[in-house]
Amino acid sequence: MPRVRFAPSPTGFLHVGGARTALFNWLYARSQGGTFVLRIEDTDQERSTEESYAAILRGMQWLGLDWDEGPQAGGEAGPYLQSERLDIYRGHLATLADGGHVYKCFCSAQDLEDREQAVRDAGGNWEGYDGHCRDLTAEQVAAYEADGKPCAWRLRTPTEGSTFWYDVIVGKREFQNEVLVDRVVFKADGFPTYQFAVVVDDHLMQISHVLRGDDHVSNTPFQILVYNALGWKPPKFGHMPMILGPDKKRLSKRHGATSVEEFRKLGILPAAMLNYLALLGWSPGGSGDEVMDAAAIIKKFSLKKVNSSPAAFDYDKLNHINSEHIKRLSADERLALARPIIAERGWRLDPEWLVAGVADTDSYLARVLGTLGNRFSSLITLPEQIGFFFTDDHFVDQAAWDEHVDTAEAAGLMMALADAIDSGLDLAQAQAAAAFEEVIRTTAEQLDVKAGQLIHPSRVALTGQSRSAGIFEVMELMGARRTVARLRKAADA
RNA sequence: GUCCCCAUCGUCUAGUGGUUAGGACACCGCCCUUUCACGGCGGCAACACGGGUUCGAUCCCCGUUGGGGAUGCCA
Numbered sequence: 001m002p003r004v005r006f007a008p009s010p011t012g013f014l015h016v017g018g019a020r021t022a023l024f025n026w027l028y029a030r031s032q033g034g035t036f037v038l039r040i041e042d043t044d045q046e047r048s049t050e051e052s053y054a055a056i057l058r059g060m061q062w063l064g065l066d067w068d069e070g071p072q073a074g075g076e077a078g079p080y081l082q083s084e085r086l087d088i089y090r091g092h093l094a095t096l097a098d099g100g101h102v103y104k105c106f107c108s109a110q111d112l113e114d115r116e117q118a119v120r121d122a123g124g125n126w127e128g129y130d131g132h133c134r135d136l137t138a139e140q141v142a143a144y145e146a147d148g149k150p151c152a153w154r155l156r157t158p159t160e161g162s163t164f165w166y167d168v169i170v171g172k173r174e175f176q177n178e179v180l181v182d183r184v185v186f187k188a189d190g191f192p193t194y195q196f197a198v199v200v201d202d203h204l205m206q207i208s209h210v211l212r213g214d215d216h217v218s219n220t221p222f223q224i225l226v227y228n229a230l231g232w233k234p235p236k237f238g239h240m241p242m243i244l245g246p247d248k249k250r251l252s253k254r255h256g257a258t259s260v261e262e263f264r265k266l267g268i269l270p271a272a273m274l275n276y277l278a279l280l281g282w283s284p285g286g287s288g289d290e291v292m293d294a295a296a297i298i299k300k301f302s303l304k305k306v307n308s309s310p311a312a313f314d315y316d317k318l319n320h321i322n323s324e325h326i327k328r329l330s331a332d333e334r335l336a337l338a339r340p341i342i343a344e345r346g347w348r349l350d351p352e353w354l355v356a357g358v359a360d361t362d363s364y365l366a367r368v369l370g371t372l373g374n375r376f377s378s379l380i381t382l383p384e385q386i387g388f389f390f391t392d393d394h395f396v397d398q399a400a401w402d403e404h405v406d407t408a409e410a411a412g413l414m415m416a417l418a419d420a421i422d423s424g425l426d427l428a429q430a431q432a433a434a435a436f437e438e439v440i441r442t443t444a445e446q447l448d449v450k451a452g453q454l455i456h457p458s459r460v461a462l463t464g465q466s467r468s469a470g471i472f473e474v475m476e477l478m479g480a481r482r483t484v485a486r487l488r489k490a491a492d493a
Numbered sequence: 494g495u496c497c498c499c500a501u502c503g504u505c506u507a508g509u510g511g512u513u514a515g516g517a518c519a520c521c522g523c524c525c526u527u528u529c530a531c532g533g534c535g536g537c538a539a540c541a542c543g544g545g546u547u548c549g550a551u552c553c554c555c556g557u558u559g560g561g562g563a564u565g566c567c568a
Contacts, residue, residue: 007568009567009568011567011568041568043568044567044568046567047568105566107566108566109565109566112566125495126494127494127496128564128565129565150566152566170498170499175496176496184565184566185566188566189566191566193566194568213562214499214561214562215561215562215563216562216568217562217563218496218497218563219563241499248560248561249560249561276505279517283505283507284507285508286507286508288516290516290518307505307506308499309498310498310499310561310562311505311506313504314504314505314519317504317505317517317518317519320517320518320519321518327531373530374532375531377530377531437527450527452527454527456527460528465528467529467530469528469530472527
């Protein structure tokens, strides 16, 4: 059974790239009956924060990516925070030191910077660490240490031959060892670097497949060298294509939302986000339905179908997938989504409205949502779509108002309709949609106008918008009193 | 600069050594209709370029171009 992991560093929120990486690992584990491990790579003391750590866990949970081992879940291979595994790394560093695979480097950041600048000034190119301390004599090391100079440890990499692996997504990858530099495996602050900790942990946690972003490709040969030095067998590697912005440039804030939590605030359902992310770099194949829930995706998921080319993030398509998911929700699920939205605005049912069969706010909201049908496709526009049912201080589309309501002709028609409803229906009773329809059609005949001429201005007068649910239904749910009052008010204005 | 990777409609993608190159988003048109949405029907739109290999290349190889990544005592 495969064991995979998602290993974010807590230096920021969970962004779409990370979420997609987590998702594919999760999908692979779930589809193969494997284990999904969450590990926090907080070896950068400067940048790791508690806030980011919490945000990442929150993002994972929101998406429904549950982990079998890791923070909160525990597990045999813990601890799962690298900062709690320092002794383990130190032990393996000692092994490497004993074997002569690593050496002490006393170069300071300034030293490195100066030498790089010197190379550039001479018209050359800095190819990475120059091996300055690679062959220090015992005397030189002793001298540096006597001076109290801090040191980092670097891996002694081969200068000939090549390092390669068979990537499960793109096939064979090979790097000439001469281009690999002696990177630091242990920092002067006593913490391992990512390059070292990731190898130790993946091995100790028995990770079988390291599935990560394509930006890690160039790290892989170095890490394989670390595995070799430790005498360990490397896991299988799979590098997934990057997610780019709509303009094919690196995805960044200027493109819009980039963290999963921002999408939550934009009204994206977690199931839709997960669905869309899965479609970025993976495809169910053929011309089947792209709208799927997690279970369906797990069923179809295969690493073989993961693309090798980068994908542009398309907000339009995400929104489409989102509306499809909302459309497939049951009435109860929609109600659960809408409830907090009206609650936070303080909107509730007023018994004076006299709406038939509606006893409380919840049942009223259920009826209101029912009129929306497929028009309910976004959590963000929902308040605009239903606000007029709850308050007189609702959203108004000014352009539609000017065109349909604010004309002498419309005023006359609406006034006549208001009078007809007032005299034809009992305002002290709840009235059904059919009753309103009858009055409107009769009135239209008497005035010798088409029903539409009454309906259009009424719709805008009542809802503030030129688009809404069926107008007779709207009137039923608005109640005859409010219907008449709003029509008159609009006609007078 | 150097190293690595990628390349099918605007976007996400399916696909094959011989196909009318398929689907989805977006866009346009029509139908339905009290509006909008949904739905239905139809349309626009792609194999980056140049060489090979081959009877035949979108597909295989090389190069060019374009894009991305890496080049940290970040991860």
